[in-house]
Amino acid sequence: MKVKVLFFASIREKVGTGTEELELPVGVASVDGLRQHLRARGGAWAEALAEGKLLRSAVNQDIVPGTNPVKAGDEIAFFPPVTGG
Amino acid sequence: MKISVQQEDFDLGAEVKAIARGNPKVGAVASFIGLVRDINDGTTVGAMTLEHYPGMTEKALETILAEARTRWEILDCTIIHRFGELKPTDQIVLVVVASGHRGDAFAACEFLMDYLKTKAPFWKKEQTPEGGRWVESRDSDDQAAERWK
Numbered sequence: 596m597k598v599k600v601l602f603f604a605s606i607r608e609k610v611g612t613g614t615e616e617l618e619l620p621v622g623v624a625s626v627d628g629l630r631q632h633l634r635a636r637g638g639a640w641a642e643a644l645a646e647g648k649l650l651r652s653a654v655n656q657d658i659v660p661g662t663n664p665v666k667a668g669d670e671i672a673f674f675p676p677v678t679g680g
Numbered sequence: 681m682k683i684s685v686q687q688e689d690f691d692l693g694a695e696v697k698a699i700a701r702g703n704p705k706v707g708a709v710a711s712f713i714g715l716v717r718d719i720n721d722g723t724t725v726g727a728m729t730l731e732h733y734p735g736m737t738e739k740a741l742e743t744i745l746a747e748a749r750t751r752w753e754i755l756d757c758t759i760i761h762r763f764g765e766l767k768p769t770d771q772i773v774l775v776v777v778a779s780g781h782r783g784d785a786f787a788a789c790e791f792l793m794d795y796l797k798t799k800a801p802f803w804k805k806e807q808t809p810e811g812g813r814w815v816e817s818r819d820s821d822d823q824a825a826e827r828w829k
Binding site: 603604605648651656657658671672674675676677678679680 | 733736740793797801802803814817
């Protein structure tokens with residue numbers, strides 16, 4: 596079963612894509628787990644999603660902490676702190 | 681209640697008229713407009729691109745408005761936020777609150793802007809003489825939102 600992952604603003608530019616569908620890897624059960632999995636791709640991914648880097652995440656369009664669980668069918672987004680208004 | 685995330689410009693007069701029309705309980709209408717400045721952090725800004733998260737943006741604005749309605753009497757409200765390419769002096773955001781009395785209208789309008797700035801998924805990228813740069817979030821915006829807790 597798949598999840599949809601979205602990237603916005605500076606993170607989208609760094610990783611070179613705004614959206615990706617991927618098979619939820621075995622053992623990945625949280626937003627932080629997914630972030631770690633994507634980071635392991637290295638290069639721009641490691642940089643954009645680096646540990647300690649200030650970024651926000653959302654699951655199914657609600658802002659959540661990194662500890663939030665993820666499951667098949669979820670829409671998960673990574674983005675920098677917002678700057679609208 | 682009207683929430684719109686759009687590329688097109690908006691007209692304050694038309695929105696204010698629409699919000700109070702035909703409702704004799706409305707005694708106060710407060711509004712705020714945010715504009716693009718031509719300078720930020722000491723650097724000239726020639727243009728700006730506003731990116732957002734379609735779907736979540738509208739949902740976040742609805743949540744913020746629902747929160748405001750638990751705190752103040754809001755008889756009607758309009759929130760419009762633009763996205764896409766904007767240039768200095770362009771309008772970015774509009775909040776209009778109609779209430780029975782000015783206290784609620786003023787407070788709710790300020791609260792909506794403070795929460796919008798820290799919770800709605802918009803990102804600004806400025807074009808400067810040195811190239812494009814993403815605007816960084818400000819601690820002062822977080823503090824402005826914190827004071828409503």
